[in-house]
Amino acid sequence: MSNWWKKAVIYQVYPASFQDSDNDGIGDLKGITSRLDYIKKLGVDIVWLSPIYKSPQVDNGYDISDYQAINPTFGDMAAFDELLHKAHTLGLKVMMDLVVNHTSDEHKWFQESRKGKDNPYRDYYIWRDGRNGEDPNNWGSFFMGPAWKYDEESDQYYLHLFAPQQPDLNWENPNVRHSVYDMMNWWADKGVDGFRMDVINYISKPDGLPDGEKGPHEKYANPEPLVANGHRIHEFLQEMHQNVMAKHDLVTVGETPGVNISEAQKYANFDGKELNMVFQFEHMGLDGSDNPTLGRWGDRKASLKGLRANLTKWQKALAGKAWNSLYWDNHDQPRVVSRFGDDSTEQNRVLSAKMLATMLHMQQGTPYVFEGEEIGMTNAYFPSIDDYVDIDAINAYHQFVEEMHLVDSKDMIKYLGLHSRDNARTPMQWNDQKNAGFSQHQPWEHMNPNYRSVNVEQALAGPNSVFYYYQKLIDLRHTLPVITDGVYNLVADNENDDKVYAFTRKNADTTLLVVLNYTAEKLERHYQIPVDAKLLISNYTDDMGDSLRPYEAKVYQY
Numbered sequence: 381m382s383n384w385w386k387k388a389v390i391y392q393v394y395p396a397s398f399q400d401s402d403n404d405g406i407g408d409l410k411g412i413t414s415r416l417d418y419i420k421k422l423g424v425d426i427v428w429l430s431p432i433y434k435s436p437q438v439d440n441g442y443d444i445s446d447y448q449a450i451n452p453t454f455g456d457m458a459a460f461d462e463l464l465h466k467a468h469t470l471g472l473k474v475m476m477d478l479v480v481n482h483t484s485d486e487h488k489w490f491q492e493s494r495k496g497k498d499n500p501y502r503d504y505y506i507w508r509d510g511r512n513g514e515d516p517n518n519w520g521s522f523f524m525g526p527a528w529k530y531d532e533e534s535d536q537y538y539l540h541l542f543a544p545q546q547p548d549l550n551w552e553n554p555n556v557r558h559s560v561y562d563m564m565n566w567w568a569d570k571g572v573d574g575f576r577m578d579v580i581n582y583i584s585k586p587d588g589l590p591d592g593e594k595g596p597h598e599k600y601a602n603p604e605p606l607v608a609n610g611h612r613i614h615e616f617l618q619e620m621h622q623n624v625m626a627k628h629d630l631v632t633v634g635e636t637p638g639v640n641i642s643e644a645q646k647y648a649n650f651d652g653k654e655l656n657m658v659f660q661f662e663h664m665g666l667d668g669s670d671n672p673t674l675g676r677w678g679d680r681k682a683s684l685k686g687l688r689a690n691l692t693k694w695q696k697a698l699a700g701k702a703w704n705s706l707y708w709d710n711h712d713q714p715r716v717v718s719r720f721g722d723d724s725t726e727q728n729r730v731l732s733a734k735m736l737a738t739m740l741h742m743q744q745g746t747p748y749v750f751e752g753e754e755i756g757m758t759n760a761y762f763p764s765i766d767d768y769v770d771i772d773a774i775n776a777y778h779q780f781v782e783e784m785h786l787v788d789s790k791d792m793i794k795y796l797g798l799h800s801r802d803n804a805r806t807p808m809q810w811n812d813q814k815n816a817g818f819s820q821h822q823p824w825e826h827m828n829p830n831y832r833s834v835n836v837e838q839a840l841a842g843p844n845s846v847f848y849y850y851q852k853l854i855d856l857r858h859t860l861p862v863i864t865d866g867v868y869n870l871v872a873d874n875e876n877d878d879k880v881y882a883f884t885r886k887n888a889d890t891t892l893l894v895v896l897n898y899t900a901e902k903l904e905r906h907y908q909i910p911v912d913a914k915l916l917i918s919n920y921t922d923d924m925g926d927s928l929r930p931y932e933a934k935v936y937q938y
């Protein structure tokens with residue numbers, strides 16, 4: 381199989397929030413199809429669609445009730461076929477979201493499974509007897525509360541690492557695995573080009589489902605250390621590879637929270653037996669709270685030192701062995717310009733969005749752009765809990781403010797403004813008209829109020845916009861091999877610089893020097909470059925040599 385995906389850039393669409401074509405306030409497939417020309421203009425190669433399958437939408441489609449049907453709010457299979465056809469006509473590939481750690485509780489497998497212990501589908505899910513009249517073990521759900529739900533009829537509990545409406549599939553059962561492979565082959569035969577695999581490293585649970593470790597004030601243990609990268613995970617993925625990926629030319633990326641370097645080297649190894657790449661989460665955990673119970677719900681910012689050390693570690697450790705995926709934003713993360721950049725003024729928003737784009741797009745791996753990132757969309761900073769719709773935000777608010785009294789409401793609203801997944805899910809900002817051109821109807825998720833000044837129409841009209849900067853970065857990746865294959869090194873002594881990040885990429889004939897001012901300050905730094913070095917890209921229109929302006933980003937080529 382070819383390695384075409386190594387040079388590719390992937391654009392993630394969150395269907396409910398991209399473009400509404402039928403004015404019900406929810407984005408849909410026809411809306412996406414109508415915007416494929418825009419995506420093409422950016423220059424990306426692949427469009428990843430977050431789940432569009434039939435779903436009761438308890439977790440916005442990550443709770444699937446039919447893997448082979450389209451959710452009616454998004455359209456129907458004919459609309460999907462049209463989307464796929466138009467994408468292919470434009471030379472865009474389409475990557476589907478594969479959510480197979482769990483299904484919806486409305487999936488027919490679960491409907492059967494819960495009918496009783498003798499049902500042939502019982503073992504499709506993870507059912508256990510209680511322990512002294514309580515949950516089978518002490519695991520908590522990632523969406524708060526216990527990870528078990530009691531079923532009165534059969535007097536057993538089923539496991540749900542996420543919402544109770546998202547029962548975990550039992551991957552120990554070969555029928556489950558082969559049902560999943562059949563479904564994947566069905567989509568691949570239809571012509572889709574790849575899969576992004578939701579929490580795929582959680583599918584192999586530990587034998588005996590032992591208790592996890594929990595803090596003194598915690599009611600439930602975090603199951604992640606026990607369920608992430610479980611003992612049969614590589615066997616399962618290799619089996620999936622033999623049954624699906626080996627038969628089609630697909631691009632695959634595993635979403636793998638809790639992945640470390642040595643596991644990533646196995647998942648995304650160049651021997652090609654499992655996945656092409658994985659999403660690591662370490663750089664997403666650098667900010668948040670110092671209190672482990674609160675996790676990401678805090679206002680500690682990430683330092684440049686921490687960020688650089690982490691990115692550098694992944695660049696170095698996977699080089700020559702496995703492939704990195706590069707991302708700042710997705711539908712679960714706050715907006716990068718608000719998180720690692722500076723959205724306090726229009727000028728700083730634009731400069732820091734470009735600086736962060738340079739940091740990411742000059743690294744080795746496959747970059748991901750999440751809808752709106754390419755125009756520098758920011759967090760929404762909603763003022764009230766009533767503005768939030770995500771189950772994760774609402775549950776966290778109830779738990780930490782109302783149940784545990786660990787945080788007061790005002791602070792929690794601030795933390796939600798910084799970290800809620802809703803920040804990523806506010807509708808795409810197309811223009812400065814009603815609901816930003818997303819829909820004529822009140823959108824399912826509030827608009828970010830800044831759409832009047834931050835929108836696609838404006839970005840396309842301004843040659844210095846964030847959009848055209850992304851377009852140029854993407855084009856450079858396609859035309860300059862060193863961005864794909866160059867060796868990554870930090871510039872000497874840069875690891876101690878808490879304001880500037882400087883690294884090189886080098887192959888046999890080209891060197892790139894990337895210099896990034898992470899601050900709003902004017903700084904002086906001297907880096908040695910040949911006199912004939914060319915300024916390849918920069919977020920300022922001129923070059924002041926050793927003087928770095930606020931958030932200045934520049935790449936020299938020699």
Ligand code: ISL
Nearest residue numbers: 439442479522542578579637712713801
């Ligand atoms: O969203 C999170 C907090 O940032 C994560 O803990 C997230 O739940 C985790 O990364 C798994 O995410 C994926 O699976 C979830 C779904 O809610 C997310 O949207 C999806 O990306 C369950 O399917």
